[in-house]
Amino acid sequence: MRQKxxxxxxxxDFRRPGGFANGNPALDIGAPHRQISSVFxxxxxxxxxxxxFKDYYAILGVPRDAxxxxxxxxxxxxxxxxxxxxxxxxxxxEEKFKEINEANEVLGDPVxxxxxxxxxxxxxxxxxxxxxxxxxxxxxxxxGGTGFSDFFEQYFSGASRYGFPxxxxxxxxxxxxxxxxxxxxxxxxxxxxxxxxxSVRSISLQMADPQTGRAETHTFQVRIPPGVTNGKRIRxxxxxxxxxxxxxxxxxxxxxxxxxxxDFSTQGxxxxxxxxxxxxxxxxxxxxxxxxxxxxxxxxxxxxxENGQQLRVRGxxxxxxxxxxxxxxxxxxxxxxxxxxTDEERTxxxxxxxxxxFTPRSA
Amino acid sequence: MNPDDDAAYxxxxxxxxxxxETETILHYQELGLLRPLPDSGDHFDDEALRTLRRxxxxxxxxxxxxxxxxxxxxxxxxxxxxxxxx
Numbered sequence: 001m002r003q004k005x006x007x008x009x010x011x012x013d014f015r016r017p018g019g020f021a022n023g024n025p026a027l028d029i030g031a032p033h034r035q036i037s038s039v040f041x042x043x044x045x046x047x048x049x050x051x052x053f054k055d056y057y058a059i060l061g062v063p064r065d066a067x068x069x070x071x072x073x074x075x076x077x078x079x080x081x082x083x084x085x086x087x088x089x090x091x092x093x094e095e096k097f098k099e100i101n102e103a104n105e106v107l108g109d110p111v112x113x114x115x116x117x118x119x120x121x122x123x124x125x126x127x128x129x130x131x132x133x134x135x136x137x138x139x140x141x142x143x144g145g146t147g148f149s150d151f152f153e154q155y156f157s158g159a160s161r162y163g164f165p166x167x168x169x170x171x172x173x174x175x176x177x178x179x180x181x182x183x184x185x186x187x188x189x190x191x192x193x194x195x196x197x198x199s200v201r202s203i204s205l206q207m208a209d210p211q212t213g214r215a216e217t218h219t220f221q222v223r224i225p226p227g228v229t230n231g232k233r234i235r236x237x238x239x240x241x242x243x244x245x246x247x248x249x250x251x252x253x254x255x256x257x258x259x260x261x262x263d264f265s266t267q268g269x270x271x272x273x274x275x276x277x278x279x280x281x282x283x284x285x286x287x288x289x290x291x292x293x294x295x296x297x298x299x300x301x302x303x304x305x306e307n308g309q310q311l312r313v314r315g316x317x318x319x320x321x322x323x324x325x326x327x328x329x330x331x332x333x334x335x336x337x338x339x340x341x342t343d344e345e346r347t348x349x350x351x352x353x354x355x356x357x358f359t360p361r362s363a
Numbered sequence: 364m365n366p367d368d369d370a371a372y373x374x375x376x377x378x379x380x381x382x383x384e385t386e387t388i389l390h391y392q393e394l395g396l397l398r399p400l401p402d403s404g405d406h407f408d409d410e411a412l413r414t415l416r417r418x419x420x421x422x423x424x425x426x427x428x429x430x431x432x433x434x435x436x437x438x439x440x441x442x443x444x445x446x447x448x449x
């Protein structure tokens with residue numbers, strides 16, 4: 001209960017002066033060469049890396065007690081406004097879009113949102129957080145260009161630091177034996193447009209050498225193949241942990257996370273779209289234009305359609321590998337009722353009520 | 364840059380890039396720890412490479428036996444699924 005009373009104050013405290021302005025390096029989530037202030041090796045008891053708290057409520061412009069529906073609405077509205085495809089300043093929009101996406105991923109999920117609220121309650125030091133209590137790793141990793149902020153990666157991704165330890169882990173170092181470096185894993189945010197057409201991303205990975213403690217940054221290109229599905233891992237050979245004793249480096253695996261889109265969602269190669277329709281369109285049928293990830297399709301809503309009914313457009317989903325095949329596009333009909341009616345409309349509804357033998361409640 | 368997507372490696376190539384003997388790979392396959400790509404006969408993808416590296420690490424560095432490896436791989440898969448569903 002005490003927590004609840006304090007919330008408005010904490011809400012202000014999260015934000016440091018100028019905290020969310022563009023150009024703040026700590027928040028420049030899409031920058032390919034993101035500079036990290038400190039990289040450390042916990043085995044050597046260096047001071048913990050600091051990440052800046054992100055005020056996801058402020059990013060979405062919703063109050064702390066916003067309902068799930070409010071959050072969904074706020075996300076959709078902002079995502080439409082800042083979608084890289086529609087905005088004039090594409091670069092700025094892209095940064096904003098990633099930020100909104102991240103906020104939605106955390107606040108849109110009850111478990112993550114609860115964790116985030118707890119984090120906020122525990123936050124004491126100005127802009128600094130203790131690192132999460134994970135086991136000590138031989139290397140500490142920092143990603144750039146993945147589309148996720150350090151804050152998100154540290155607390156919500158769970159991926160960037162679970163790289164499988166290398167063969168040399170736990171064995172005496174500095175010997176003459178060669179050991180291959182361990183694999184490193186991380187998440188990469190991929191927009192549905194990228195998943196549709198493929199892209200090349202510039203990723204940087206910063207690692208501290210456990211022996212010297214010195215941080216090294218490698219920047220490299222990663223090809224996002226067209227049709228990449230949510231959860232798929234992309235292997236980048238040789239960009240994992242360095243080997244020891246002349247052994248080869250491990251690999252980097254980037255797990256694809258589809259960015260939430262205001263209009264579409266995915267399941268494998270299938271794309272889903274909720275289409276709002278009027279009651280008479282459901283009853284009488286209609287021909288409508290529906291947006292897809294590559295142009296619009298003409299769709300015939302059959303007479304007597306029901307709310308929640310799905311219509312399928314074959315082959316307009318994401319590509320399936322190199323076969324030329326594609327997933328399907330599914331349209332979910334959502335019947336909307338008018339919030340306001342004119343006198344004339346009201347008269348017509350009343351007439352319908354008098355005439356209709358429709359009984360929505362069968363019992 | 365990462366290689367082209369949907370890489371499929373023959374047993375020999377798979378053995379070379381992983382540094383694991385072909386007999387060992389076939390043994391893991393017989394145990395059901397490694398699965399070749401469906402409809403490919405004996406071709407493996409990057410996901411199988413990741414699994415193979417985990418098996419080798421568990422066996423070689425952690426000294427886990429085959430029953431333990433199976434259990435741990437299942438748990439890691441479950442963990443991945445839970446994280447993805449979050």
